Amino acid sequence: VAAEIESGGHTLPFTSTKLSVQHLIFYRHSYSWSFSAVRPYMSPLRHETRIGIIDYGMGNLGSVTNALRFLGYDPLVSGKPETLANCHGFVLPGVGAFDEAMKRLNQSGLVDALDQWVRHEKRPFFGICLGFQLITKSSTEGGWHEGLGWIEGEVEMIPDEIGYRVPHVGWNEVDLSPEFVEIGALSTNPHFYFDHSYRVLCDDSIVIGRTAYGRKEIIAAIRQENILAMQFHPERSQTNGLRLFRIFCHSVEDAVSSC
Amino acid sequence: MLKQRLISSIVVRDGIAVQSIGFNRYLPVGDPAISAENFDRWGVDEILLQDISATPDGRLVSLDLIERVARNCFVPLAVAGGIKSVDDVRSVIRAGADKVVVGDAAINDPDLVGRIAASFGAQCVVVCLDIERDAEQIPCLYRRNAAANEDLLPPFELAESLVENGAGEVLVNTVHRDGTKSGYDLGLISEMASAIEVPLIASGGAGHPEHFKEVLDIPGVSAAAAGNYFHFTEHSILTTKAYLRRNGIKLRADTAADYYAHSTDDIGRLKKLPDAQLLDLVFERIEEEVI
Numbered sequence: 001v002a003a004e005i006e007s008g009g010h011t012l013p014f015t016s017t018k019l020s021v022q023h024l025i026f027y028r029h030s031y032s033w034s035f036s037a038v039r040p041y042m043s044p045l046r047h048e049t050r051i052g053i054i055d056y057g058m059g060n061l062g063s064v065t066n067a068l069r070f071l072g073y074d075p076l077v078s079g080k081p082e083t084l085a086n087c088h089g090f091v092l093p094g095v096g097a098f099d100e101a102m103k104r105l106n107q108s109g110l111v112d113a114l115d116q117w118v119r120h121e122k123r124p125f126f127g128i129c130l131g132f133q134l135i136t137k138s139s140t141e142g143g144w145h146e147g148l149g150w151i152e153g154e155v156e157m158i159p160d161e162i163g164y165r166v167p168h169v170g171w172n173e174v175d176l177s178p179e180f181v182e183i184g185a186l187s188t189n190p191h192f193y194f195d196h197s198y199r200v201l202c203d204d205s206i207v208i209g210r211t212a213y214g215r216k217e218i219i220a221a222i223r224q225e226n227i228l229a230m231q232f233h234p235e236r237s238q239t240n241g242l243r244l245f246r247i248f249c250h251s252v253e254d255a256v257s258s259c
Numbered sequence: 260m261l262k263q264r265l266i267s268s269i270v271v272r273d274g275i276a277v278q279s280i281g282f283n284r285y286l287p288v289g290d291p292a293i294s295a296e297n298f299d300r301w302g303v304d305e306i307l308l309q310d311i312s313a314t315p316d317g318r319l320v321s322l323d324l325i326e327r328v329a330r331n332c333f334v335p336l337a338v339a340g341g342i343k344s345v346d347d348v349r350s351v352i353r354a355g356a357d358k359v360v361v362g363d364a365a366i367n368d369p370d371l372v373g374r375i376a377a378s379f380g381a382q383c384v385v386v387c388l389d390i391e392r393d394a395e396q397i398p399c400l401y402r403r404n405a406a407a408n409e410d411l412l413p414p415f416e417l418a419e420s421l422v423e424n425g426a427g428e429v430l431v432n433t434v435h436r437d438g439t440k441s442g443y444d445l446g447l448i449s450e451m452a453s454a455i456e457v458p459l460i461a462s463g464g465a466g467h468p469e470h471f472k473e474v475l476d477i478p479g480v481s482a483a484a485a486g487n488y489f490h491f492t493e494h495s496i497l498t499t500k501a502y503l504r505r506n507g508i509k510l511r512a513d514t515a516a517d518y519y520a521h522s523t524d525d526i527g528r529l530k531k532l533p534d535a536q537l538l539d540l541v542f543e544r545i546e547e548e549v550i
Contacts, residue, residue: 058379062329062355063336070333095352096379130380142377163478164261165458167382167427170481171304171511172261191262191511193304193335195358195382197427213261236335236357238299240513 049256051249052087054114054131055079056104059093060235064128067235067245081113089123089252090114093235094130098141098155098198101130111148118227119150124255126248127229132222133200135229141198151224153202164214167197174220174232176209184247190240192220192232200231226251262511263475264304264482265496265503266460267489269294271310271324271340278487279311280438282389282401288490291324296331298489301496302514303334307360307430307484310340314363319347322354329355337385345374352379360430362387365421366400366411376425385460386426390414390447391434398447401434415454422455429455430484433463438487440466443474452479460484468502468527475508494518498529 053064053075061077068075068091075091078084092114094101105111118125127135136147139155147155158166171191181188194211199218209221209230221230228248234241269291270279276294277285288294295306308328310320320340329336338351339360348359365372365386375384389401400411412420418429431451433444441464448461458481461474465485474483489495500510501518512519522530531537 057349058352060352060355060357062326062353063357066330066355067333095357095383097377100378165456165479165481167457168261169382169428169458170261170264187513191513194261195335195427197381233335233357236333238302238333238513242333 049073049089049249049253050087051075051089051091051252052084053077053091053093054084054110056101056108056110058096058101058104059131060095060233061093063233063235064091064093067242068249070242071246071249073249079108079110081109084110084113085117087117087123088256089125089248090118091126091128091248092131092134093128094132094134096130098130098133098139098147099143099145101134102145102147105134105148114148122226124248124251125227125229126245127227128235129196129231129233132229132231133198135227136200136202139198150227151202151206151222151229153200155198155200158197158199158213158218159216161214161216164216167195168199168213168218169195171237172211172213172218172220172232174209174211176221180208180221180223180247184243186240186243190237192230192234192237192241194218194220194232196231260509262304262509263480264460265471265500265510266305266307266337266462266482266484267294267298267303267496268307268309268462268484268486269298269328270486271308272312274321274324276490278438278490280487282434282437284438292327292331294490295328295336298496299332299334301494302500302512303489303496304511305335305337305482306332307337307339308356309360310338313341317341319343320351322350325351325354325356339387343368343371345378348375348379348383352383358383358385358427360385360387362389363402365426366417369420369424372421372424372426376427381425381427381457384426385428385430386418386421387430387432388414388418389432389434392444392447398450415451418451418455422457426457428458428460428481430460430462436464439464440488442466442470443483445473445477448474448480449477452477455479458482468499468523471499472503472506472508475503492528498523499527502527 051073055077117123133155135150136153137149139145172194173189174192206222206224208223211218211220234244269276271291276288276291313320335357337358338356342359342361343364390398391401393399443461443464452459460482462484465488471483498518524530
C-alpha cells in the first residue's frame with residue numbers, strides 16, 4: 001500500500017507497509033537508545049569552574065579526567081600544592097596501595113594543603129576508591145598506617161568467606177539513600193563498578209550507600225559536609241557513575257557562585 | 260549482589276583491531292576506538308584492550324591508542340601488551356587504563372606481579388595465561404618463542420604461584436579454542452577455577468550465547484571474555500545479556516533497551532517480533548511523526 005502525506009507543498013511518498021515496518025524496527029531500537037539517556041548531554045566547557053585532580057603518581061588520572069571532560073569541565077591535573085591552590089573543588093582518585101599513597105602525599109606537602117582547603121575552607125572534595133580509604137584514620141594494608149583522618153573510620157581487609165573471592169571485582173548493586181538518588185536522577189538501586197581488596201568501616205551517620213558481598217556489608221559511599229567519597233569507581237560506571245560525578249560538579253559550581 | 264561480567268576484548272595488531280583465529284590468522288575489524296565506543300554504548304561490563312604486536316616488537320603498548328580508546332569508554336579498561344615494569348604500569352594507567360594485564364613478562368619474571376601489586380594494589384594486576392592442549396590433550400602453556408629446553412611449570416601450578424605473588428585476577432585464554440566458535444574449554448577452565456582463589460576470566464572460543472552460560476555456571480568464574488563474537492553484530496552485548504538473563508545468569512542490565520522480551524533462534528540471533536507487536540510499533544511511530 002502506498003500512501004502519500006502532503007505537507008507544506010512537499011509530498012513525502014511512503015513505500016509499501018512491509019518495507020516501512022522493517023525500517024521502523026530499526027528506528028525503534030535506535031530511538032530507544034537515544035532516549036535511554038545512555039549518555040548525559042555533553043555540556044559546553046565551563047572554564048570558570050576549576051576542578052583539581054590530585055596527582056600523587058598512582059591514580060587512574062586518565063579515566064577521571066575523561067569523565068570530567070565529558071561533563072564539560074577542564075580539570076587541572078597536578079601534584080603541586082601551589083598549582084592546585086586556587087581550585088574550587090578536588091578529586092582524589094586512587095588505584096594503589098595505601099602506605100605508598102600516604103608516603104607520596106606527605107612528600108609533596110599535599111597533606112597539609114588539603115587539610116587547609118578541605119577541612120578549614122570547606123571546598124568540595126570527591127574521593128574515589130583509594131581516595132576514600134585515605135581520608136579515614138588508619139589502614140591495615142601492608143601493616144598499620146595512618147590516614148588523613150578526616151572521617152571517623154578505618155580500613156581493613158575484606159574478610160574471607162567461602163564462595164566470595166577477594167578482590168571484590170565487578171558490578172555490584174548499591175543501595176543509595178533515596179535523597180541522593182533523587183538529586184542525581186539515578187536509577188533505583190544502580191550498579192557500580194567495584195575493584196578493591198580492602199573495605200572501610202565507619203560511623204553509620206555519614207553513610208549514604210551500601211552494598212552486600214556475600215554476608216558482608218561494604219560501605220560504598222559516604223558524605224560528610226563537603227566531603228563525598230565512594231568505594232566504587234564512578235568514572236568507570238557508565239551513566240550512573242557520570243551522574244554521580246555531576247552531583248559533585250554541581251556542588252563545586254555552587255561553591256563558585258557563593259564566593 | 261555482585262554480578263558476573265561480560266568482557267569484550269579488542270585485539271589490536273599494528274594499530275588496527277583484528278579478529279584472531281588460533282593466534283596465527285588475523286582479519287581486520289577496524290578502528291579500536293570505534294569498537295570500544297560501540298561496546299560501551301551496548302552496555303558491556305569491561306573492555307580488554309590487547310596490543311598483540313607490542314611484545315614481539317619489544318615495545319610497550321601504544322599510549323596514544325589507550326588514550327583514544329579511553330576517551331569514549333566509561334567502563335573499566337584493562338590493557339595488555341608488552342608491560343614489563345612498574346613504570347610501564349604507571350604510564351599505562353596515566354594514559355587511561357584502570358588495570359593492566361601481564362602475560363609473558365609475569366612468567367619470565369615472577370616478582371613482577373608482586374612489585375606491581377605493592378605499588379598499585381592486587382586489584383590492578385590481571386595475569387593472562389595462554390593455555391593450549393598438547394598432543395595428549397594435557398593443558399600446557401602456549402609460548403610463541405619458547406626455547407626447546409625451557410622448563411615450564413604446569414599452568415595450574417604457575418597460576419597458583421602468581422596468585423600467591425599478588426595477582427588480583429587470572430585471565431585464562433585457551434589458544435586451541437581461539438576463533439573456533441566452538442565454546443569455551445569447560446574442563447580446563449573449571450580445573451583452573453578450583454586451583455586459584457581469585458576471580459577468573461575465561462576467554463577463547465565463544466560463538467553462541469549458550470557458551471557464555473556454560474562457562475559462567477562454573478563456580479569461581481567471574482567473567483567471560485569474547486572478542487570475535489561481539490565485533491560483528493549490532494547490539495551483540497545487549498542481545499547476549501538478554502539471553503543469559505533469561506537463562507538465570509545474574510548480569511547487570513542498566514540500559515533501557517535490553518531485548519529481554521525477545522527470543523533467540525538456534526544460532527543465537529534475535530527472532531523477529533510477532534506481527535501484532537510490530538504493528539503497535541508502526542502506530543507508535545506514526546504518532547510521533549511530525550512533518
